[in-house]
Amino acid sequence: MATSVRAAADGAPPPAAPPPVLPEQAPDRPGWRSRLYRWDLKATPYAFVTPFFLCFAAFGLFPLIYTGWLSLHRVELGGDAQWRGFDNYTGLWDSGFFWNALANTFTIGVLSTVPQLLMALGLAHLLNYKLRGRGFFRVAVLAPYATSIAAATLVFAQLFNSDYGLINTMLGWVGFDPVDWESSKWPAQIAISVIVTWRWTGYNALIYLAAMQAVPQDLYEAAALDGASRWRQFISVTIPSIRPTILFTIVVSTIGATQLFGEPMLFGGSLGVSGGSGNQFQTLSLLMYEKGWMTGALGQASAIAWVMLLLLLLIGAFRLLVARVNRSKLGG
Numbered sequence: 001m002a003t004s005v006r007a008a009a010d011g012a013p014p015p016a017a018p019p020p021v022l023p024e025q026a027p028d029r030p031g032w033r034s035r036l037y038r039w040d041l042k043a044t045p046y047a048f049v050t051p052f053f054l055c056f057a058a059f060g061l062f063p064l065i066y067t068g069w070l071s072l073h074r075v076e077l078g079g080d081a082q083w084r085g086f087d088n089y090t091g092l093w094d095s096g097f098f099w100n101a102l103a104n105t106f107t108i109g110v111l112s113t114v115p116q117l118l119m120a121l122g123l124a125h126l127l128n129y130k131l132r133g134r135g136f137f138r139v140a141v142l143a144p145y146a147t148s149i150a151a152a153t154l155v156f157a158q159l160f161n162s163d164y165g166l167i168n169t170m171l172g173w174v175g176f177d178p179v180d181w182e183s184s185k186w187p188a189q190i191a192i193s194v195i196v197t198w199r200w201t202g203y204n205a206l207i208y209l210a211a212m213q214a215v216p217q218d219l220y221e222a223a224a225l226d227g228a229s230r231w232r233q234f235i236s237v238t239i240p241s242i243r244p245t246i247l248f249t250i251v252v253s254t255i256g257a258t259q260l261f262g263e264p265m266l267f268g269g270s271l272g273v274s275g276g277s278g279n280q281f282q283t284l285s286l287l288m289y290e291k292g293w294m295t296g297a298l299g300q301a302s303a304i305a306w307v308m309l310l311l312l313l314l315i316g317a318f319r320l321l322v323a324r325v326n327r328s329k330l331g332g
Contacts, residue, residue, distance in 0.1 A: 064309075071302035081299075088303035098304070100279055101287040104189065108264075108283065109257030111193035112200075117249055119201045124208035125234055138209070141202030153195055153266035160191045160267075182268065185280035192281055195263045200256070204249050211245035212238060243326065251319045255312055261285035284308055 071088055073081040092098045123141060127134055144152070159166050160181040168178040181187045215238060223233045239246070260283045265272035268281065273290050275282020282290075284304060292301030 067302045067305050070299055071306050073299050075298040077296040088299050092303055101282050101284050104281055105283045108189050108193055112196035113253045113257055116197040116201050120204035121208055123205040127209050128212045141205050144199045145203040149262040153263050156195045157267050188281045192264050192267055211242040215241040254315050258311055259285055
């Protein structure tokens with residue numbers, strides 16, 4: 001009081017009173033809009049990917065598991081399943097038809113994959129240069145891939161016809177005897193490989209082209225300053241730079257060759273399911289189809305499907321091993 005009187009006497013305003021002390025209030029709980037936003041932020045990504053996993057579970061995972069279950073049973077069309085254990089697998093081991101189909105799958109795969117990838121690599125190298133109308137050529141090389149398998153195979157079946165086909169006619173012009181493209185083993189496999197090569201070369205060429213365009217131009221300029229020719233640049237610069245892409249196409253083409261079905265079936269006509277009169281071009285996929293839907297042995301067909309899956313897993317494991325070795329070399 002004395003201080004206030006003294007301050008009033010001096011002409012100064014009295015000091016302000018301290019603010020009242022209020023009790024601490026609890027923090028406000030988030031409203032329903034805030035909670036809905038947080039829930040939406042966390043749940044929306046799962047909602048977007050859920051349809052894929054549901055479709056995969058219904059049309060991918062369940063058939064895979066069910067096929068594995070069938071491979072351990074003796075199942076006939078319209079009949080009940082009877083437990084047989086690994087009898088279907090041991091039966092495949094002792095079956096000459098299985099080993100013939102496995103050998104045919106391997107040989108047709110080699111005959112179609114090796115030329116296909118080499119030609120695709122060369123086409124991509126040519127399209128990588130500044131050519132007139134290269135946009136047109138890039139679309140043109142993809143045209144065989146867009147063509148129906150049935151249409152392309154029927155056309156090639158006419159070209160390779162033993163009696164009036166254009167291929168035998170052209171061979172006769174240069175003095176060769178007609179070739180029985182359907183009944184002989186190696187000619188039939190070569191003809192099927194030509195169909196596969198024609199259809200997939202352009203597709204792989206565009207994959208290689210995309211990888212080549214990602215190679216830094218500085219590498220080519222440095223090689224040119226060192227006097228390297230275009231061939232030397234292709235071998236020493238392009239190939240090492242796109243090695244992962246080449247490995248990828250090798251694996252994908254090998255997987256496609258393992259599952260080869262449409263081309264040999266349509267090429268053989270009425271004998272396409274059995275791979276010709278002597279099973280000379282019957283692949284694993286054709287054998288699986290024949291066992292499952294022609295003879296009704298669903299258990300044996302399921303066993304063949306799981307053997308094919310094992311082969312594909314081995315191919316994938318080999319690809320991972322090669323990729324790991326390449327990374328270790330680059331790191332070292």
